[in-house]
Amino acid sequence: MSKLGQAKRIIFLKTADGQLFEVDEPVAMEFEIVKSFFDENEDAADDTVVPLPNVSAEPLAGIIEFCKAHVEFRANGAAGKDEVKKFNAEYIKEKSNEQLKELILAANYLNIKEMLDFLTETIANRLKNKSVEYVRAFFGIENDFTPQEEEAVRKEYEWAFEGVDED
Amino acid sequence: MGAWSELNEDLLIEIIKRLTLYEDLVTFSLVCTSWLSVAVKEKPRFLSKPPWLMLPPEKPNTCRRGFYSFSDNMTRQVMIPEAEGSNKRAKRCLSSRGWILTISKRWSMALLHPFSRRQIELPHMTTFKNWDYLSSVLYRPHISFITKFVLSSNPFSTSDYIVMVLHGSKRELAYCKPGEGDKSWTTIETSASYNHDVTYYNGLFYVIKDNGQMTACDIRSDMAEQVAEMPSDYLKYPLCLYLVESGGELLVVSRVVESDDISKRRSTYRTSEFLVFKVDLRSNTWTEMKNLGNRAVFVGYNSSFSIEAMLCKSNCIYFTDDSWEIYTDLTSHGGGKDMGIYNLQDGSIEPHFRGDSYSFMNPPMWIAMEERYEPLKELGSGNFVAVKYIGRGKKSGLLHSQHKSTVGTPAYIAPKLLSRKEYDGKITDVWSCVVTLYVMLAGAYPFEDPEDPRNFCKTIDSVQYSIPDYIRVSADYRHLLSRIFVSDPSERITIPEIKQLPWFLKNLPKELIEIEKTNFREALHDQPSQSVEKIMCIIQEAKTPGEEAKVGAQASAGANDLDGE
Structure with missing residues (x-):
């Protein structure tokens, strides 16, 4: 049983690939799914391990890093300041496309609002003013339109395809 | 490893919400079929954005029209051959609900959707009642005969829509129903006076006359009935009035235009302020409004409309040049000078378009972004x-x-x-x-x-x-x-x-x-x-x-x- 005034509580999370993470309570509570787990099981023992069957260790480590930083920003009253933007920019710079995808799927499953906002914004920025071919190649998506279907949609929006970046 | 194409719908919606340009949504739609299906559902919400400013053709004999978007300060060139006549001259254009009414030099008329280039033929201009007389008193009737165009609803969403116009030198009301195969225009008889504007509000068309009288017209019975009258204190001549619905209320917008010296026959006119009145039709009560809430109103040659101010300024009136003085002024380059954003709160005016764009035939005009909204079809498919x-x-x-x-x-x-x-x-x-x-x-x-x-x-x-x-x-x-x-x-x-x-x-x-x-x-x-x-x-x-x-x-x-x- 948790008691008030107790020292730092640690939450145990277990990933799909069997790794056990020890996370500070405020950081773990950023995950809506973990929070509601404890809301619904108020009498859960302190050493309860919360299973996360849809998340593997690598994205979870990345998410913990992000949330930990943001929890600290909030505690220091730095939320919304340049410091945060700088951290976010650095954070995403190191991530490959594949890692970005794993992160967003995991963040979505764990239901972390702040991180989801940030990741969807990042993806939207990577789409802006790009050609369809570029977007497909960038995200590794196979074109599943028939040539006729694609032609029909393109024709409808002909005017939209002038002056896109070819990078 | 999951594929990007398998991102779930909620995530894709969140990504779409963060795109700003329509082009990016189109690109998004074309990536793969699952992205297309999400984009189609999100499109109506995505399009609730500021309108375009349709610019006159830069050069004759090109099928291109510029569409300026003030939210990102960019002009996109769009190919619209349908906006040109067989003589390679631009047609006269007026706008309503994302559609354009085109009038050729030979007086044929059509509805044109500029981005899909879909066209709907309308009855010929010669089918207006008293056409011979009405057109004989006008110089270049293909420009000056029709002066306002209003759609009751978007032809993409229903075939039961009405095309209403103001026509002739007194700007009388006439309509047709293309969905019912009308072959001619039907004039609605109202007491003789110059009509300023017409709008579709709660199932009826409302017009406001030069003497401040407001009339409601029921198309089913071709009946027109006076419903309100603007108090004479509010009538500021030379009068320029617009009717617009905003947040469920019917507003009368009065544009106050100053003209230094008309006798010099030079276009020195300039909008100095706007007054907005809320009209309670039941009690004929007129209340001046200083606050439109989180909305913006768009007036000019377009059918007047208002939108939720998301990417534009709230409590503002976005206006374009629809003055008739340009036609009497030999030194004028055409309309396009008197444009701006009027702030109802502090009375300031600032520009929305900084380029030079003048035309007698087609001065810059607002095009509402209501395009291709097909609620029934979308709901039926999912x-x-x-x-x-x-x-x-x-x-x-x-x-x-x-x-x-x-x-x-x-x-x-x-x-x-x-x-x-x-x-x-x-x-x-x-x-x-x-x-x-x-x-x-x-x-x-x-x-x-x-x-x-x-x-x-x-x-x-x-x-x-x-x-x-x-x-x-x-x-x-x-x-x-x-x-x-x-x-x-x-x-x-x-x-x-x-x-x-x-x-x-x-x-x-x-x-x-x-x-x-x-x-x-x-x-x-x-x-x-x-x-x-x-x-x-x-x-x-x-x-x-x-x-x-x-x-x-x-x-x-x-x-x-x-x-x-």
């Missing part, structure tokens, strides 16, 4: 509404159980559920049913804060909802919403009560009316109309196979009936 609702309940506790778990899509959940106390499943189901009904009508969630779309809890708990402007709903339906979207479940309307509402009873088949009457009586007098044993018996019956075929057949017959209506 069962997502029903699926989401079904996901809300939980299998345990078939009878009057007090549910504890919260399951389902947040947008559909009733307030007490969000606060996670125990709740009465039946009463909250009523709520969810009506949210489903709302989504079916509006194609959007009722409780959604545009600033904070993921946080349904905030808007649902405070029971803030609104019905989007582009959807016409009956007063009965509004009444139902107001009875149902009540935070306290015990105050909320119940199913038996709903079944007594005019909204429910309207067009209900006779057999059903009888059944409903009986049910209501039972519900009133005999609360537990079914005993637990009886219910268990029914459930047992339902579990027995063999009856399915029959039920299925009935259901599909019912669906056919609905389609037939």
Whole structure:
């Protein structure tokens, strides 16, 4: 049983690939799914391990890093300041496309609002003013339109395809 | 490794919300079929953006028109050969609801959707009543005969729409219904006076005359009736009035134009201010407004409209040059000079377009972004509404159980559920049913804060909802919403009560009316109309196979009936 005034509580999370993470309570509570787990099981023992069957260790480590930083920003009253933007920019710079995808799927499953906002914004920025071919190649998506279907949609929006970046 | 194309719909929607340009949404649509299907659903919301400023052709003999977007300060060149006549000269264009009325030099008329380039032919200009006389007094009738164009609804969403125009030197009313194959224009007789503007509001066309008289016109009877009169103090000559609906209210916008010296015959005119009046049609009360709330109004050669100020400035009037002085001024380059954004709060005017763009024929004009909104088709193609609702309940506790778990899509959940106390499943189901009904009508969630779309809890708990402007709903339906979207479940309307509402009873088949009457009586007098044993018996019956075929057949017959209506 948790008691008030107790020292730092640690939450145990277990990933799909069997790794056990020890996370500070405020950081773990950023995950809506973990929070509601404890809301619904108020009498859960302190050493309860919360299973996360849809998340593997690598994205979870990345998410913990992000949330930990943001929890600290909030505690220091730095939320919304340049410091945060700088951290976010650095954070995403190191991530490959594949890692970005794993992160967003995991963040979505764990239901972390702040991180989801940030990741969807990042993806939207990577789409802006790009050609369809570029977007497909960038995200590794196979074109599943028939040539006729694609032609029909393109024709409808002909005017939209002038002056896109070819990078 | 999951593929990017398998991102779930909610995530894709979040990404679309963060795109700013329509082109990016088009690119998004073309990536793969699953992205396309999400983009199609999100498009109406995406397009609720600031309008385009359609610029005159830069050079003759090109099919290109510039569309300027002030939200990102970019002009896009669009190929629209349909806006040119066979003589390679631009046609005269007026706009309404994202559509353009084109008039050729040879007086043929059509509706044109600039981005899809879809065209709808309209009756020829010579089919107006008294055409010979009316056109004989005008110089270049293809420019000056039609001066305003208003659509009652978007031709993409219904074939039952009306094209209304102001025509002739007195700007009289005439209309046609292309969906019914009209071959000529029908003039609506009103008392003789110059009409300033016409708008479609709550199922009627309203016009305002030079003497301040406001008239409502009913197309079904071709009747026009005076409904209000602008107090003479408010009439500031030379008068320039617009009619516009904003947030469900009918507004009269008066544009005050200053002209240094008309006798010099030089276009020195300039808009100095706007006055906005709210008109209460029942009592003929005119109230000057200093605040449009979070809305912006767009006036000029377009049919006047207002939008929610999301990417434009709120409480502002965006105006273009629609002065007739340019035609009397030999030194003028055409219209395009007197444009800007008028701030109703402090009376300041700032520019929205900084380039030079003049034309006699087609001065810059607003094009509303209402394009290709096809609510019926979109709803028909996806069962997502029903699926989401079904996901809300939980299998345990078939009878009057007090549910504890919260399951389902947040947008559909009733307030007490969000606060996670125990709740009465039946009463909250009523709520969810009506949210489903709302989504079916509006194609959007009722409780959604545009600033904070993921946080349904905030808007649902405070029971803030609104019905989007582009959807016409009956007063009965509004009444139902107001009875149902009540935070306290015990105050909320119940199913038996709903079944007594005019909204429910309207067009209900006779057999059903009888059944409903009986049910209501039972519900009133005999609360537990079914005993637990009886219910268990029914459930047992339902579990027995063999009856399915029959039920299925009935259901599909019912669906056919609905389609037939």
